[in-house]
Amino acid sequence: TGKTLSIICSALQWVLDQRQKDQSEKRVESDDKKGKNGEIGSDDEPDWIKNFVVNQDNQVDEKKSKKNKHGFASEKYKKRMNKDSHRDLFSRNIDEESFPENKECKRSVKKNDVVDLDDNEFLLEEYESEEEGGIGSLNSKRKGNKFTVNSSSEEEEDEFEEEEEVKLKVYFCSRTHSQLSQFVKELRKTIFANEMNVVSLGSRKNFCINEEVLRLGNSTQINERCLELQKSKKKEISKMKVLDILCTSSLQNLGAEGKVRRTKASSGCPMLRKHKLQKQFRDEISHQGVLDIEDLVQLGRNIGTCPYYGSRSMITSADLVVLPYQSLLSKASREALGLNLKDSIVIIDEAHNLADSLISMYDAKITLSQLENVHSHIEKYFGRFRSLLGPGNRRYIQTLLVLTRAFLRVLLNDKDGNRLNTCPDAEKGVRKNKTFDSSMAINDFLFSLNIDNINLIKLLQYIKESNIMHKVSGYGDKMTTMQKGSAVEENGESCDHGSILSGFQALANMLLSLTNNDGDGRIIISRKRPSSSGQGAYLKYVMLTGEKIFSEIVHEAHAVILAGGTLQPIEETRERLFPWLPSDHLHFFSCSHIVPPESILPLAVSHGPSGRSFDFRYGSRSSSTMMEELGLLLCNLATVIPEGIVVFFSSFEYEGQVYDAWKTSGILERILKKKHIFREPRKNTEIEVILKKYKEAIDNPAPKSGAILLAVVGGKISEGINFSDGMGRCIVMVGLPYPSPSDIELLERVKHIESLGDTSSTEIPKLSISEEEYYGGDVQSGFSILRSCRRRGKEYYENLCMKAVNQSIGRAIRHVNDYAAILLVDIRYASDSSKRSFSHPSSKLPQWIKESLVSATNNYGEVHKLLHQFFRFNKNRNCN
Numbered sequence: 001t002g003k004t005l006s007i008i009c010s011a012l013q014w015v016l017d018q019r020q021k022d023q024s025e026k027r028v029e030s031d032d033k034k035g036k037n038g039e040i041g042s043d044d045e046p047d048w049i050k051n052f053v054v055n056q057d058n059q060v061d062e063k064k065s066k067k068n069k070h071g072f073a074s075e076k077y078k079k080r081m082n083k084d085s086h087r088d089l090f091s092r093n094i095d096e097e098s099f100p101e102n103k104e105c106k107r108s109v110k111k112n113d114v115v116d117l118d119d120n121e122f123l124l125e126e127y128e129s130e131e132e133g134g135i136g137s138l139n140s141k142r143k144g145n146k147f148t149v150n151s152s153s154e155e156e157e158d159e160f161e162e163e164e165e166v167k168l169k170v171y172f173c174s175r176t177h178s179q180l181s182q183f184v185k186e187l188r189k190t191i192f193a194n195e196m197n198v199v200s201l202g203s204r205k206n207f208c209i210n211e212e213v214l215r216l217g218n219s220t221q222i223n224e225r226c227l228e229l230q231k232s233k234k235k236e237i238s239k240m241k242v243l244d245i246l247c248t249s250s251l252q253n254l255g256a257e258g259k260v261r262r263t264k265a266s267s268g269c270p271m272l273r274k275h276k277l278q279k280q281f282r283d284e285i286s287h288q289g290v291l292d293i294e295d296l297v298q299l300g301r302n303i304g305t306c307p308y309y310g311s312r313s314m315i316t317s318a319d320l321v322v323l324p325y326q327s328l329l330s331k332a333s334r335e336a337l338g339l340n341l342k343d344s345i346v347i348i349d350e351a352h353n354l355a356d357s358l359i360s361m362y363d364a365k366i367t368l369s370q371l372e373n374v375h376s377h378i379e380k381y382f383g384r385f386r387s388l389l390g391p392g393n394r395r396y397i398q399t400l401l402v403l404t405r406a407f408l409r410v411l412l413n414d415k416d417g418n419r420l421n422t423c424p425d426a427e428k429g430v431r432k433n434k435t436f437d438s439s440m441a442i443n444d445f446l447f448s449l450n451i452d453n454i455n456l457i458k459l460l461q462y463i464k465e466s467n468i469m470h471k472v473s474g475y476g477d478k479m480t481t482m483q484k485g486s487a488v489e490e491n492g493e494s495c496d497h498g499s500i501l502s503g504f505q506a507l508a509n510m511l512l513s514l515t516n517n518d519g520d521g522r523i524i525i526s527r528k529r530p531s532s533s534g535q536g537a538y539l540k541y542v543m544l545t546g547e548k549i550f551s552e553i554v555h556e557a558h559a560v561i562l563a564g565g566t567l568q569p570i571e572e573t574r575e576r577l578f579p580w581l582p583s584d585h586l587h588f589f590s591c592s593h594i595v596p597p598e599s600i601l602p603l604a605v606s607h608g609p610s611g612r613s614f615d616f617r618y619g620s621r622s623s624s625t626m627m628e629e630l631g632l633l634l635c636n637l638a639t640v641i642p643e644g645i646v647v648f649f650s651s652f653e654y655e656g657q658v659y660d661a662w663k664t665s666g667i668l669e670r671i672l673k674k675k676h677i678f679r680e681p682r683k684n685t686e687i688e689v690i691l692k693k694y695k696e697a698i699d700n701p702a703p704k705s706g707a708i709l710l711a712v713v714g715g716k717i718s719e720g721i722n723f724s725d726g727m728g729r730c731i732v733m734v735g736l737p738y739p740s741p742s743d744i745e746l747l748e749r750v751k752h753i754e755s756l757g758d759t760s761s762t763e764i765p766k767l768s769i770s771e772e773e774y775y776g777g778d779v780q781s782g783f784s785i786l787r788s789c790r791r792r793g794k795e796y797y798e799n800l801c802m803k804a805v806n807q808s809i810g811r812a813i814r815h816v817n818d819y820a821a822i823l824l825v826d827i828r829y830a831s832d833s834s835k836r837s838f839s840h841p842s843s844k845l846p847q848w849i850k851e852s853l854v855s856a857t858n859n860y861g862e863v864h865k866l867l868h869q870f871f872r873f874n875k876n877r878n879c880n
Helices: 003-037 047-093 100-112 114-120 137-145 177-187 219-246 248-254 275-288 293-303 307-312 325-329 331-337 351-360 368-385 391-412 424-431 442-448 456-466 468-484 497-513 547-556 570-577 624-640 652-665 667-672 684-699 744-754 779-788 792-809 860-879
Strands: 170-174 198-200 320-324 345-348 364-367 435-440 521-528 538-543 559-562 600-605 643-649 676-679 706-712 730-734 820-825
Touching: 003 170, 003 177, 003 345, 170 177, 170 325, 177 198, 177 293, 177 320, 219 497, 275 293, 275 307, 293 307, 320 325, 325 331, 325 345, 325 351, 325 547, 351 547, 351 570, 351 792, 364 368, 364 497, 368 391, 368 468, 368 497, 391 456, 391 468, 391 497, 391 521, 391 538, 435 442, 435 744, 442 521, 456 468, 456 497, 468 497, 497 538, 521 744, 538 744, 547 570, 570 744, 570 792, 600 860, 624 643, 624 652, 624 667, 624 730, 624 820, 624 860, 643 652, 643 684, 652 667, 652 706, 667 676, 676 684, 684 706, 730 792, 744 779, 744 792, 779 792, 820 860
Parallel strands: 170 320, 170 345, 198 320, 345 559, 600 820, 643 706, 643 730, 676 706, 730 820
Antiparallel strands: 364 538, 435 521, 521 538
């Protein structure tokens, strides 16, 4: 509908205008400078002499800037050349024929010390604590022996020819990769596609072309394997260093700070071994223009180089960077990518759930199985290397064991040592539910486990600097392989390696979360009864405030634009993300839809064909009569609505329940006589196949009249998939998709939002409900909490529902000549708001839908008549 394209075109034009303005100012300054230089005794000098002097000065400045820019890299290049000579020397001398006097030494290593040699690869380097020489002492020890992991492997001779950073950039981010691809396709239609350098960023999973890594499937494992391949060179060197220690006398003449390297082909990702191919990749991007993620992946496959790191290397020279939410909003991701937001324009599209998306990136979760796995491997590692580790390493590893034991006691409900006596809230849930959750503030959690005296900042610094995660994971992987013999997967990795490393990372993330301010979030403890196996239990930190996180982006950027079709009410977003922002710094702009009123028919459907009222509240939606009435409605709609109908349910569970009921009653068979039926799959990887089949059924309907797609609010289809023209002639919204009030994370957010903006009192408002009810975890307890909210918490809960509705129904009508009907199937869409405790749902619909909404119909006959007239009118209009 032009929303995104209008914003990006104006932003890019502003960038071009600013650059021209800056260039004009520089020319004026340069002319002034020339005038001043020529004032004294230069009037009689010819122009060619003046120009020669100016050009000479410019050349001197250019040489200085180049020297400053490339000085370090040039030194690095000289060092590399020296190292190459040492490497050549070592490759000649390391051969056994060159060292006859050391054969016995090597033979003894091979025969007697094979296990020790292999194990030494996993031995941690000496680590000094702050008291013994500062946290950074490990880094200072490694300086002389530093090994830098670079994505471009050995062949980096011309790496110092980096492009200068483009100062004024535009960052455009959206929720999904498909939305970014749609944006790139629209951008190609503009003149900016040829005038701007554009680069698309994405996740490793979307970019990776290494088939061995892709087979892992899981995003976390793909990330870990990618980083591991890059570090493989370091591992090879570590192995050879041990040999250096064992045979010191024979290797003293090698130099190069004791570094020993193998050939290029022995290590690293095969897609990153040749730097020239990465350069070719960048050149091709510059030549071909604007490319989306799929284009970049295909280009990487054609050239045989990594598109993930190839696209990252283009950031400095890019005018427009297109990237997903996570890459921009997460501080860790921004730092890893090297994104510089200073004085840039940040555009965040689909920002209707920005606050929740932002804080969810800072959540942390570790499951019981992960904790048990990590604890077991740390214990085994410590048992093997305890006598070889220095005091610093021993102390920190023991601290890790103390923490993992404490966390395990919480989840296993183990009262040894009375660790859980200060967590009575969690105990109350045992009596009510098989699964029970409890919530605690950070400080209460630390004190209850008696771990408040541990310096988590120093411990996290140790985890980061010592590389203990990879050491423990690597050793555990080796032990598992030895025990299971051939328990190695096709990709050459142990079955457990990924889970060990991801579990350790989850622990580190959890520890990092515990360093936040006490009021920034809550700890969720989810357990089962002591008699159960404990599967499914977890600890989770839930971030509640995004104000500080978002302020870092706002303060750096020149301007931040939040765009979306369902941003209102904007007040909630303001209170949660930038309450500190002065009102004159916040500008809100809204415009009507481009589609004329006659192209849309929104109807509140309160009664079915049999005359029964549609009430899809939690307590009545599962009745057989309600599901049957919905089926009869679809049977009738299939006769009057041409082409495609998309039906949205509140959850996968309810969609499955309704589908099974239709199958049993025979209604499904009746619908299938008129239209094909497709269902949204739970796996995102299967969605494209279903959508393709759905489109084919609409394009070639004979002998039927189109297709029906059963989808889920909050699923992949409801976010970012466009159903234009025949793909979405009608959107059916079944009920009001309120999130489950039994979700403890949701209730914590509601409580937090309820407390926002209370300047009259410094205390968080108390909800009028007992703790026993709250931690029961059932729906009625959740409703009791919501009824206790005065305004903000209740409004947030309603907004979650209606924003989801608006997103779903907005999938249809995607251009000015498009048309569709929208059916809101529930009596609550039409009922009198005076009889409701919550505000009326229709008040939160987009203005362009609200203006045309038929909110009251006496029976289904009226609905059927209106639909028939609407589609006949639009069919005739298009024919004319």
